[in-house]
Amino acid sequence: MFLHKLRPLILTAVLLFMLLPEAASANGGPLHYPAEGYGRLELDDQSQVSLVREKVVFTFRDIERYKSHAEVTVQYELHNTSDSAKDLEVLFVTPVSEAFMVSEGNNEINAIMDPNVKTVNWQNTQVKNTVTDPVSGKELRLSNYSSEIGPAQGARFPLSFEPNETKNIVINYIENGGMYNKGVITTIFSHLYYLTPAAFWEGEPHVELEIRLSEPGALLHSNLAMEQTDSKTFKAVFNELPSKDWYFSYTYPKRLLYPTNIEKDHNLLVLGTVAALTVIAAALALFFRKSFLFTISAFGIFAFTVYYISKMGGYPFNAIFVGFVDFVVGVGLLICDILIRRTIRRRREMTKTM
The missing domain is CATH 2.60.40.3680 (Immunoglobulin-like)
Incomplete structure (x- = not known):
């Protein structure tokens, strides 16, 4: 009798349970x-x-x-x-x-x-x-x-x-x-x-x-x-x-000449280019016996160096190292210019005496 009365409640509870969201x-x-x-x-x-x-x-x-x-x-x-x-x-x-x-x-x-x-x-x-x-x-x-x-x-x-x-x-x-x-x-x-x-x-x-x-x-x-x-x-x-x-x-690449952002690789490639351009400019000046060809080229090569050697060593040494490289390249170009002028002058004098 007691179970018979509980049956509707049990059925209701089961239905409610089935309707609950998972x-x-x-x-x-x-x-x-x-x-x-x-x-x-x-x-x-x-x-x-x-x-x-x-x-x-x-x-x-x-x-x-x-x-x-x-x-x-x-x-x-x-x-x-x-x-x-x-x-x-x-x-x-x-x-x-x-x-x-x-x-x-x-x-x-x-x-x-x-x-x-x-x-x-x-x-x-x-x-x-x-x-x-x-x-x-x-x-x-x-x-x-x-x-x-x-x-x-x-x-x-x-x-x-x-x-x-x-x-x-x-x-x-x-x-x-x-x-x-x-x-x-x-x-x-x-x-x-x-x-x-x-x-x-x-x-x-x-x-x-x-x-x-x-x-x-x-x-x-x-x-x-x-x-x-x-x-x-x-x-x-x-x-x-x-x-x-x-x-x-x-x-955002800036002042990169070559396809690398690696500081060491890029700077070595730039310095190698500086050396190659210097040799070419010197050869042309000596071949044509026109020292101004190297002088003009030297200004361009130095500007090229200053622009593309923009970072070296990182903070706080960047300004020191970059400035030092610019100085060395500038002095090197100046020495080359002096030597080329002397060589051309000596060749001209030798030509006159012959």
Whole structure:
């Protein structure tokens, strides 16, 4: 009798349980929550939520001497592939960033920053202890950079899906990026974006990457092939998620004669050119017995040296070393000019006596 009275209540409870939304979480891919004492999150590849499209845009407004601030905009199109409602908590992994904001349409979504993201089945294994010179394509080692894998940063925010619903989420933040100014003529700036956590979403997304620089004239290196669409914009489109994180570096080459930004290599090539031009000018002056040919050439060679030897040794020795090289080249040209004048004069005197 008692069980007969409870039967309607039991049926009601079962129906309510079936109607409750499924719980899941995500990090560019979904998450499981282990026990609190375990302290790590596990990315879930069975979330039944697919990433349809991901567009990442780095916009640079201006460049400081030692910083490169990027305004990063990430557009996610997510689709709930199941017939059940879902409540997700998304964990967006990013390098050091600030001004983090998440929105859906005109509505801002509350995000909580997590300065020490720990996951079981994903980690930022691609630690960059090198930077690529965009001019020469040569990798430069960051000698003072630790090779240990440090924790990534992230932000958590909730999302709720109706059955088979598609959502468009926009994430905005500012990234300061990296800077390399050791042994190079022009400063190299670098940036990193974690693409690989998105592999835990279902499906193969359409991925668009875009870089909008503040000024024309930059040279860019990207580990993912990109096409330059105008003087300040680079783009890449993929029909599936790349298998590695996105890393790019750029510089604005100035006073570079040869295709290298490496200080030692470029300066040696310039000095070699100075020596070759000096020999050619001297040979022409001696051949035509016109000393003014070398004198005029010497002024041009000296100006060439001053312009293209713009950096040597770095701060605080740059002005000293560059000035010393200019002085040595100038004195060398002056000595050559004196010797050439004497040689031409002596040859003329010998011709007269014959």
